[in-house]
Amino acid sequence: MAGTAPHSQAGNAAPTRRDFIVITASAFGAVGAAAALWPFVHQMNPSADVLALSSTELDLSHIATGQSVTVLWRGKPVFVRHRTAEEIAQAKKDDTAALPDPAKDETRVKKPEWLVMMGVCTHLGCVPLGQKGDFGGWFCPCHGSHYDTSGRIRKGPAPLNLPIPEYTFLSDTRIRIG
Amino acid sequence: MANNNAPTSGFYANPVVKWIEYRLPVFSTLDHMVGSKYPTPKNLNYWWNFGSLAGLCLVVQILTGIVLVMHYTPHTSLAFDSVEHIMRDVNYGWLLRYMHANGASMFFIVVYIHIFRGLYFGSYKSPRELLWFLGVIILLLMMATGFMGYVLPWGQMSFWGATVITNLFSALPVVGDPIVHWLWGGFAVDNPTLNRFFSLHYLLPFVLVGVIILHVLALHQFGSNNPQGIDVKGPQDTIPFHPYYTIKDAVGVGFFLLFFSFFIFYAPNFLGHPDNYIPANPLVTPAHIVPEWYFLPFYAILRSVPDIWFIEAKLGGVLAMFGAIAILFLLPWLDTSKVRSARFRPIYKQLTWVFLITCIGLGYSGGMPAEGLPLIIGKICTVYYFLHFLVVMPLVGWFEKPTKLPASISEPVLKAQAAE
Ligand code: FES
Numbered sequence: 001m002a003g004t005a006p007h008s009q010a011g012n013a014a015p016t017r018r019d020f021i022v023i024t025a026s027a028f029g030a031v032g033a034a035a036a037l038w039p040f041v042h043q044m045n046p047s048a049d050v051l052a053l054s055s056t057e058l059d060l061s062h063i064a065t066g067q068s069v070t071v072l073w074r075g076k077p078v079f080v081r082h083r084t085a086e087e088i089a090q091a092k093k094d095d096t097a098a099l100p101d102p103a104k105d106e107t108r109v110k111k112p113e114w115l116v117m118m119g120v121c122t123h124l125g126c127v128p129l130g131q132k133g134d135f136g137g138w139f140c141p142c143h144g145s146h147y148d149t150s151g152r153i154r155k156g157p158a159p160l161n162l163p164i165p166e167y168t169f170l171s172d173t174r175i176r177i178g
Numbered sequence: 179m180a181n182n183n184a185p186t187s188g189f190y191a192n193p194v195v196k197w198i199e200y201r202l203p204v205f206s207t208l209d210h211m212v213g214s215k216y217p218t219p220k221n222l223n224y225w226w227n228f229g230s231l232a233g234l235c236l237v238v239q240i241l242t243g244i245v246l247v248m249h250y251t252p253h254t255s256l257a258f259d260s261v262e263h264i265m266r267d268v269n270y271g272w273l274l275r276y277m278h279a280n281g282a283s284m285f286f287i288v289v290y291i292h293i294f295r296g297l298y299f300g301s302y303k304s305p306r307e308l309l310w311f312l313g314v315i316i317l318l319l320m321m322a323t324g325f326m327g328y329v330l331p332w333g334q335m336s337f338w339g340a341t342v343i344t345n346l347f348s349a350l351p352v353v354g355d356p357i358v359h360w361l362w363g364g365f366a367v368d369n370p371t372l373n374r375f376f377s378l379h380y381l382l383p384f385v386l387v388g389v390i391i392l393h394v395l396a397l398h399q400f401g402s403n404n405p406q407g408i409d410v411k412g413p414q415d416t417i418p419f420h421p422y423y424t425i426k427d428a429v430g431v432g433f434f435l436l437f438f439s440f441f442i443f444y445a446p447n448f449l450g451h452p453d454n455y456i457p458a459n460p461l462v463t464p465a466h467i468v469p470e471w472y473f474l475p476f477y478a479i480l481r482s483v484p485d486i487w488f489i490e491a492k493l494g495g496v497l498a499m500f501g502a503i504a505i506l507f508l509l510p511w512l513d514t515s516k517v518r519s520a521r522f523r524p525i526y527k528q529l530t531w532v533f534l535i536t537c538i539g540l541g542y543s544g545g546m547p548a549e550g551l552p553l554i555i556g557k558i559c560t561v562y563y564f565l566h567f568l569v570v571m572p573l574v575g576w577f578e579k580p581t582k583l584p585a586s587i588s589e590p591v592l593k594a595q596a597a598e
Contacts, residue, residue: 006207044374050364075366077461121460123492125345126338126463141465143481143548149237157481157491 019178057170060114068130070119073177077119077127078165079138079173083149088112090136091150101161105150108164116167117151123158138162154174198262209420217416218423219404221587225299226402226423227290227430233390235285237238242278245467246253252376254369257332260458276446282324283449284438286472289317298530301403301516307510309396314506316389323382324470326375333454334464336426340367340375341468346480348545349493366460406587407519415587465548474544475537476502481548482560505567514575517583526579529570536562 056073058080063069068081083091091105109115119127126142133139134155135148145156152161167177189195190205199205209215251260251266264271293313296302302310331342344361348354363370401410408415417423441448449471453464469477476499483494505512520527536559543556584590 006235042362043362046359046362050368050370072460075364075460123345124342125348126342126467127461129386133501140463141547142338142463158497158525159490159492 054101055176057174057176059174061173065113071177073165078177079115079117079119079130081115081130083113083115087136087149091148094116094148094150094152100153101159103152103161109163110169115151117162117164119162121145121158122160122162123152123156128162211398212424213420214418216398216419218402218419219410219415219587220417221404221406221591222402222423223405224430225291225295228288228295230427231288231430231434232285232292234434235288236383236386236390238281239278239285240273242281243380243383245274246278247380252330252373252418254332254372254458257330257372261331273442276442279450280438280441280446282327283441283472286324288434290472291318293317294534297533298520299403299405300407300485300513300520302510302513303518304510305400305512306396307401309393310394310510312393313390314503316393318503319386321473323379323386324472326379328470329372330379331454332372332458333453334456335454335467337367337424337458338462338463338467340371340467346496349496369583378380403518404587405519405521406584406590407517407522408583408587411586419459427462435533468545471541471545475540476539476544478540478544478556479560479563479588482543482556502563509567512571514572514584515578515580517580519565522580522583523578524581526574527546529566529574533566
């Protein structure tokens with residue numbers, strides 16, 4: 001039997017049954033260790049209750065033209081702005097401007113007078129200030145990113161437009177975010 | 179360190195010591211680590227105090243930290259109030275918290291000086307590369323610990339600092355967002371984030387202790403470097419660590435405690451930020467976010483990188499910031515000079531000061547709003563920071579003509595004595 005045969009001489013590299021056992025056992029051990037590690041890693045991902053907190057409703061009837069409100073959704077601010085006619089016109093006009101992250105205004109709104117977007121700068125996550133900056137939209141004070149009246153990035157270190165969350169109009173004056 | 183060659187006279191003749199030493203050679207081990215059996219170059223100057231001062235800082239942080247945890251509550255709705263409770267109600271709470279908060283700054287001051295000492299006297303060069311590596315790892319652990327600790331009071335700067343820094347990882351392509359959500363345990367910095375930071379902030383200092391033991395172990399392999407940067411030639415070049423350097427370190431400790439106490443008692447919030455006395459509010463970002471002062475140079479590098487080719491500014495900034503520390507790992511090979519100490523390197527000697535000014539320039543830029551002159555200073559200093567390591571160091575090592583090294587550590591001393 002190979003198992004009881006004397007050990008292969010020094011320099012003899014032919015794999016033996018013992019080598020096979022050592023390699024397969026170590027490989028299974030490694031797979032087992034990795035599987036045991038996973039719960040320790042995955043516990044840090046969002047838990048079930050955090051995932052469940054996923055929608056917020058908002059009544060729009062109190063928001064006058066030119067006003068915005070900020071609501072908290074999933075721990076993050078969402079801007080809901082009742083845009084003025086000039087802002088809408090400006091946003092449309094800028095569709096053809098040099099945009100770092102090109103997007104038409106109409107693709108960013110469901111109704112032109114209501115702009116609903118995340119109030120989280122796409123640079124490093126600060127909350128931009130409304131109706132500030134070089135483009136009449138939002139300005140992030142943290143590292144100086146300018147967004148226009150459609151929430152598109154125009155200048156500064158942020159790479160992307162302010163993202164649009166999922167939302168639906170439940171009626172003319174009510175929306176659900178998430 | 180085996181007990182059979184342990185001394186049997188003096189302290190070791192005490193029967194209790196003898197009994198313990200025979201079973202557990204703890205006294206002789208300590209004596210070899212930081213005592214009379216550790217031969218140390220006899221020319222160490224006061225710049226060599228900062229290693230033991232750093233150890234002292236860690237001890238202060240651990241002791242004050244352990245007692246602060248007895249009164250702190252790691253929950254978003256209670257954290258801020260529990261810190262105020264420590265400040266107002268807990269006996270000596272104000273003192274313990276100010277010691278801990280300013281202690282972190284002291285730790286970084288001491289460690290930055292310790293690192294600069296290493297840069298100036300070439301302490302990272304062969305055969306001390308691993309000693310240097312362990313030091314860089316200690317710096318990284320300190321940064322992680324300091325950052326997470328700053329989040330715990332759950333003030334405005336805590337919250338927004340945590341948001342900005344964790345968002346750095348979103349710059350990575352593809353895996354960026356999943357990593358950020360994993361770090362947060364949600365979709366924004368929130369209670370799960372605070373809890374895990376608290377857990378790790380308590381753990382990492384003990385990891386630091388472990389790495390520091392390795393750092394000291396690596397140090398003992400070849401012994402301390404010295405201001406001449408030349409090797410110890412024999413016993414005539416060394417003196418025992420105890421009592422000579424324990425005494426010298428004690429002098430340093432005295433001055434250090436005066437400096438530390440000044441901040442604790444007369445300017446306890448000088449190094450902090452007033453916005454952190456406002457409870458965290460996820461809807462409002464403070465107008466001007468700054469990290470703690472010890473991160474400012476790296477923060478400046480983060481903000482100074484523009485779009486380069488296809489790498490957008492955000493990713494570029496993050497890579498440069500981490501690169502600024504990672505490059506320290508390559509230092510032993512980027513420095514091509516065989517001479518360790520800048521004392522004998524006329525050009526490099528000047529350049530270390532230029533480098534120090536660069537770091538201060540970065541710190542200044544990082545603390546100012548990212549526009550105008552500070553931004554330009556930040557950009558220039560960022561470029562020089564990397565040039566210094568990648569271009570200047572290798573070239574100077576090749577072209578510079580070092581001055582004549584002394585034959586031994588003792589020689590300059592003996593010469594000076596003869597001249598008198
Ligand atoms: S987070 Fe908005 S510009 Fe950096």
